[in-house]
Amino acid sequence: MILYIQTNPNNPILRQKAREVKEITAEIKQLILDMIETMEKAPGVGLAAPQVGQSLRVIVAKTSRDEKSETISLINPKIKKSSWKKALAEEGCLSLPQQSYLLIKRPVKIKVEGLNPEGAKVKIKAEGLLARIIQHEVDHLDGVLIVDK
Template structure:
């Protein structure tokens, strides 16, 4: 929900859940109630995403196990994509798999070259229940796939194998120990 024209301007920054938190591993529930609570969650998610300098954020990253994500993400042509999707489903992916740098607000400071499809389409609804269809290419397609993965209980490290996966998980474990 936009207040004053700027998403998140009336929201409160929430604590980010870090890798290892069980809420990041459970598939999120469908949203069934639309209203002030959902709009408030979306505002808080925008505020949190901007405070963390992210380009996307899933609800479970702030501890809410509902199928909602927000984004403010450029594509490869530097066109800005801004919005949110409630109950998103990845309905279409491209044919070309592209390996590119990917990070996550729940694994801060850790990045890895991760395979993602070059095109993605997500369908769902907005905060009022109005159907939305969001299509992206390049970096924005990566964002759509990344956030949808979160809502299915996955993190980008699950898309890695071998030494890349081990490196990311070791770095995440070190960061967790440093915070404890």
């Protein structure tokens, strides 16, 4: 099901710290499937649960912009390490459709941990675009938008 994307940057749900997922219920699994569908349709390369009105620590991301892209779903993601090296690149946000792309500086490599929809712990080493997407989505879980950067 395509979900409605919150596009008011003053909406409290986009501005608060999202809650940890305590139990991966059928509703959470369905939310993830719906978030993936919504991201694909938008189209976008990442989506965080607060953007679809759920204050929960859940993100989905595409691993690249091409047709070989895979989709990553992470529950309670935590960035464990960030590279010292940073890079500037343009970012947009599905919740800020009126905002033009902004140049955002972020670490180029990260290590992130979280749970997959089956409840297994996953560790991902990401760099480049994927590292950027994950950091952008984790920011959403902490109520941070690119206009704040």
